Amino acid sequence: MSKKIELLVGAFLFAGIAAILMLGLKVADSQLGGSSESYKLVAKFSNIGGLKVRSSVKVGGVVVGRVASISLDEDFAPKVVMEIDTNFNQFPDSSSVAILTSGLLGEQFVGLTPGFVDEETEILADGDLIEDTRSAMVLEDLIGQFLYGNSED
Amino acid sequence: MLINTIQNLGRSGLSTIAGLGRAGAMLFGALKPSGRGFKLLPLLIKQLYVVGVQSLIIIVVSGLFIGMVLSLQGYTILVGYGAEQSLGQMVSLSLLRELGPVVSALLFAGRAGSALTAEIGLMKATEQLSSLEMMAIDPLHQIVAPRFWAGIISLPLLASIFSAVGIIGGHLVGVDWLGVDSGAFWSVMQSSVEWQEDIVNGGIKSIIFAIVVTWIALHKGYDAVPTSEGISKATTSTVVQSSLAILGVDFVLTAVMFG
Known part of the structure; x- marks a missing residue:
């Protein structure tokens, strides 16, 4: 028993x-x-829209990393730190990042577009800043511009 | 008339506070080191069987059905927005954050809490507790402590079994019956559920519920009026008070964790 x-x-x-x-x-x-090895890249935007910590970082739709932290730097510009998988460590410093939206109302993610490579470009390493950024499209701003633009005519 | 009302109010207030004091003293007496340590382990295993294993069937069956119902209800709403892919997220988050800890604690209060109260109350009525004391065995260590620890160990495990079975039930209805894509079901779930935010917080909830339910059940039994009527009253008030306590504590915890 x-x-x-x-x-x-x-x-x-x-x-x-x-x-x-x-x-x-x-x-x-x-x-x-501990998750797989990663390195950090930093990008500054003027507006991050609805981007959140742990949002994905994608290259052509393939997830290569996640947003590690979001903060404001000393000029009050949103600073986004991304953790990129070390399997993808060959991005030149001419690459650009943009904040995109999946679908019309879907969640926002960081789209990374690898840039050109010539003698002057270097490979992005841990802690590097990506210069070329495009901010999130804010629907309210777009509507505002549209209305304002029409009333000008 | 008015004086009587105030007297009654004061009396019930004082007896509530005295009851709280007895409950605290009982818990303290049960948890202070007895010097017998591992000799009490067989008692704990016996209680784990009574409190945990015997509650397993009701937990598994209700978890399965609650997952299936969530999936069915969620599907009919989400399909209107063309968002039925998010079914896995809806089912898993509602189970992990709320329904798993809360419903399993309610079932636990009904299934195991009432049994604990009735058992200890009857022990008191048949003077088994007094005879233990006569043999220089502290009933708080021998009777109360193993049941308390068994409740604390069992309920978090039962709650996670509940959530896991519920998610399987949701998968059964959503994917196998209603035809949501299986890959989307899991991947949307995986991208939205966080270990720390959802699973650990749910676990903390169910540990706190376990303390509340077991404590109330043991105190009601230990404090019962040793008559058949007193035991039946104590059992009823165990179920009522621990259910209310679970729902109240759940609101506070949810406000702190997710608010």
Whole structure:
């Protein structure tokens, strides 16, 4: 009797831990033991729209990294730090980033466009600043411009 | 007339405070080191069986059905916006953040809490607790402490089993029956669920619910009037008070964690 109870309690604890593992690995998709190697790139925008920490960074639709932090620098310009997977470490410093929206009302992400390569370009390394940025399109501003532009005519 | 009302109010207020004091003293007495340490482990395993294993079936079945219902309801609403891909996100976030911890704590209060109260109340009525004291065994260590720890260990595990089974149930209805794309179901879920934000916070919730429910159940049993009527009253008030406490504490915790 006591043996059976021990067995059942063990199975119960095991099932509980298995459920936690399933939630962690399958549902939240968190990597155990530190995620894969990454390096940081910095970009300054004039407006980041609805970009959030952990929004994805994409090159041609392929996720290469995530937004690590968003802060204001000393000139009150939004500063976005991105963590890029080290598998993708060959971006020249002529690359540009833009804040894009997936779909009409979807979530916002950082689109990275690799630039040209010639003798003067260097490869972006950890902590480098990407100069060429394009800010988020804010729908209200667009509507405002549209209305203002029409009334000028 | 007025004096009587005020007297009654004062009496019930004082007895509430005294009850709180007895509950605190009971918990303190049960948790202070007994010097017997690991000798109490077999008692804990027995209680894990009673409190945890025997609650498993009701948790699994209700988790499955709640996941299935969430999926069905969510689908009919989301499909109107063409957003049925987000079904996995809806099902998993509502289970992990709210329904998993709260519903499993409510079921736990009904299934295990009432049994704990009735058992300890009957022990008191049949003077088993007094006989333990006569044998120089502290009933708080022998009876209350193993049940308390068993509740604290069991409920978070039960809540995570509830959420996991619920998500499987949601997958069953959403993907296998209603035809949401399986890849989209999982990938939207994975990109929106965060380990720290959702799963750990849900776990903290269910640990706090476990403390609340087990404490109320043990106190009500230990403090019951040792008659058959007193035990039935104590069992009822265990279920009522711990359910209300769960919902109230849940509001506060949600406001702190996600507000």
